[in-house]
Structure formats: structure tokens, C-alpha cells
Amino acid sequence: MSKQIDIKDLDIFYGDFRAVDGVQMQIKPRSVTAFIGPSGCGKSTVLRTLNRMHEVIPGASVSGEVLMDGNNIYGAGVDPVNVRREVGMVFQRANPFPTMSIKENVLAGVRLNNRRLSKSEADDLTERALRGANLWNEVKDRLNLPGSGLSGGQQQRLCIARAIAVEPEVLLMDEPCSALDPISTLAIEDLINDLKDKYTVVIVTHNMQQAARVSDKTAFFNIAGTGKPGKLIEFNETSSIFSNPDKEETENYISGRFG
């Protein structure tokens, strides 16, 4: 239920602009990997190429390979729709479907696969996904109310529930806590800790403590200057990135010194 990701020689372009250059990385199944680095260094860009969401942006393209358990998701004949069904994504801002109830939101992805669900299956799945996202107790009495009526943190957990309801192999999160208060953030960090028992989790964060708290491995990206491509500087065990990084650049960044 959880896949290994191998990124090989990945270059990412927006039109002619080379946004990210030569990323090599191996992400183990059932682990949490954090992407850190200054703004504009390409963290979101790399993350979105892991489920081909960058293709939504006109002109975006990649070269290189991304292997999920050995299968290149950029191989000939691979349908991005199928990739995205295996690789779920949670966005920076919670985006539940406003016209759908909480329950419909959770089931939205499952319904897509044209699976017919009996009422009891739907109820079970809703409960399982919401429990998985640590939201069940807060919403179990109002499953049929709109998802947009929840608080920001609850909405974000609803989005996580929606993403895990389809039982993906990999879960990508782009700054999932950046719009949340510390308590909701803590709830989601706890959740990420639980999620890694089942999924391969990749999370982008600007919060170093968060990276240190939740991740097993950390990737530090940096950019030489505006207009230059972002690069993967160091990818290592989180503990060693934060205690004795190999590269001086990494050390400068995590200790708050730049340049």
C-alpha cells in the first residue's frame, strides 16, 4: 500500500525557464520526507511533478524520470489521471468542495473511480477516512452539512480525509499547516506521524521545527539567485541535517544565516 519513489535526473521547466535542475532522490516507502528551502527554490514544483499536477500549468514540462516502485510515471502511455489516483495531494490552502457535504467531500475521490458504493460501504469508508484524519469525533454529528462550514484546521483535515479515502500509495502535502494555528498544526503533525504507517508521505514546509518533528528524511533545496534553477543541495536523515549537515549551505540555512 505504499510505494518507493525514485527521482532520477529530474529537470523541470516553465516554458523556457529552467525552474529545477538535476534532482536525484530516493524516497523509501512508509516514511515521511520533508522538503525545506527558501522561497522560490522549487519545492512545490518538485512536489507537483510527483503526481504530474504541474501539467495543469500551461508550458510546464519535465525531463528525467520519476519511478514509483520501478514504474516511470512519465513513461509512454501512462495516464496522469491514474498517477493522481495513486498519489494523493493536500494543498497549502484547504479546498473542500463548497457545494458538497462533509461526507460527499470524503467520498468525492472514491465516486470518481465509478465505484458503486452501497450505503453501508459509504458510511464505513467515511468513518474510516475521517478517523484516519483525526476528524471523526468533531464532525460525526454533522456529516451532511457543507464542508465549508468547518474551521480552517478542520477543513484541512477534511482534505486529508478526502485524499486518504481513495487509499493512495503516496501522499503529497504542500505546506499543509501554513494557514493554521499551532493547535491545528499539532493535530496535523500527529496525523502525519500516523499516516506514515500506511503511506509514503512527502511534505513541503517552511517550518524547520515541523520538519524536524515529523520527518525521517529531509531534502534541502536552494537557489543561487533569481532566474537561476533551484537545486537539491542535501538529502539525508533529518537528524543529521539538523545536527551536522554535510554542506555549509544547509547549515547556514537551518541556522538562519544566509549568503
Add this chain to the structure above:
Amino acid sequence: MPTSTQTTESGPTGPSSEPEAGQQMPSSKPDGRAPKAVVRPGDRIFSAATLIAGILILVILAGVALFLLAQSKDTIEAQLTDPSQITGGKGFFSYVWPLVIGTLISAAIALVVATPFALGIALFTTHMAPRKLAPVLGYVIDLLAAIPSVVYGLWGIALAGNLTGFYLWLSQWFGWIPIFAPAADGSVSQTGRTLLTASLVLSIMILPIITSLTREIFLQTPRLQEEAALALGATRWEMIRMAVLPFGKSGIVSATMLGLGRALGETMAVAMILSPGVLTASLVVSGNQTIASEIAQNFPEAAGLRLSELITVGLVLFVITLLVNMGARAIVARTSVKGS
């Protein structure tokens, strides 16, 4: 209550008592009243202009309604004293109701035909078409809206001649449905200038309005919603169903209602195409008439009571349009999305 006690405190007792006193705006007066909001001339001019514009619309609308009512006086009197004076000889209501039905039927057909096409085109140009082609299609649609209705009328007359064969076929195979029933001798309109032809031309006339309005709405779908659907593994069509259409629902309703308004009131094209006659259920034989076309065709020779009759008919159309728009508002208010 609490505010009044506070203000009396903070003023005369001086700055020493409360730290807030020192933070007060310099413009606040010593008597402790809350500072007046600053009025800027630009804001004033703007709000006055909008107020005038708003009032003007109401005045014009009321003026039209009053004019119609005043001119209807003769008809109302005739209706009350001697209904047989009115065209048709059976009073105003038996004169007007076939027109109302004809108007509603033609507008409804136009709407039913145009809406799916309009939504399809709008979705295609916003979410499906290659990025180079989409704006071109948009321009073409907007151009359609600029064609004068006389041209549609001429085109409709040309079209009518070509539809007779189709109408005959319809009456042969679907004649059991009353709207496609042939005349008693098994024939259909020889010229093709039937209510169905008029309705089809109307549908093309309202297509551009509905299309460009819905296109604008679909373009505004929040990117985040679209990405949410795609990231769940939605195909493009599924994304449209999950994110684009629910978001645009109220907009779609108002766009179709604007189209309906145009179809109800369209005069020239219908007057040119339709060869009018008595109300019949069948849409493929000649007959039927709409309000706007009735007025246009009879107005030039009308005088006295006949003129007043036509204006009263216009009043009826005014009321119908008003009701339709109010209905549309109610629907929009009920279906609009709350929250993000």
C-alpha cells in the same frame, strides 16, 4: 451602554487616567465624541453618481409602466363595458392568451435548444479547447451577439424553406405527439414559416448571450477547486462536474434567464419569419403568434382602440418579463454557493 460610560470618562478626566486616552486620534474632540469618519470628495461624487444611476433606472422603469398603463385605459374601459369591441370579439383575455402561450412556448423551445449548446461551447472554450483556439472561439461567439435581428430574420426566412421536408418527416414519424401533429389533411406548413422555425432562430439569437456569460463564469472557477478535483484523479470532464459546474450554478441560471428575457421580447426576427395564425398545439403547421411579433405586425395600421389593445398586450409582456426575472432572482438566491 458601555460606550457611553467610557466616553464620559475618557474626555474631561484627561489623559492621565487611561492609557487609551493617549492613543486616541488627534482629531477627536475634547468632549469625547467618537471622531467623524473622514469624507473624501471622490467618495462623495462616486456615491452620488451611483445613487443617481440607480434612481434613474427606477424612474425609467416606472415611466414605461405608467405609459403602458395610461395607454391601456381605452382597452380596459372597452373590456369593462363592451368586450365584443375588442379584436376577436370575445374580450381582451381571449384575444391575449393565445399570444401569451405562443410567446412562452417559443421562448421555452429557444431556451431548451440553446442552453445545452451554450454550456457546451462555454465549457469547450474555457476548459477543453487548445489554448490558442479558445480566445478565437470567444471572439466569434461575441460577434454573433452583434448581428442585428433583421439579419437573423432574413436568414430565418431562408432557413424556413429548407425545413419543410424535415417538418413533413417529423409529422409522419412523430405526428402522434401533439406538437408535431400534421394538419387535418396530413400536410405541414408549405413555407416552413412556423413557430418551430421562429423558435429555432430565436435559440441561435440567444446562444451568444448565454455562452459569453457562462464563459465568464466558468473562467472564474477557483483554481484551487479545479486542482482539488484533478489531484483526486478526476478526468477533465469529472473535474468540470465536480468543480466548475457547481461553482457556476447560479451564474448559469442567471445567464439562461437573460437569454429567456431576450427570447420573450424578440420582435423583428419572429415578425419576419412567422406567418401568424390562430393558436394551435402543433408547431409544424402554420399558426400561432407571439406578443412582440403581434405588436410589430399590427402597429403600423393601428389606431384608436386597436392601438390601445396592442399597448395593453405590451403591458402583458412587460409583466411576464418582470415575473420571469423575479423568478430567476429567487432561483439564483437559493442556489448560490456560500462560503469559498
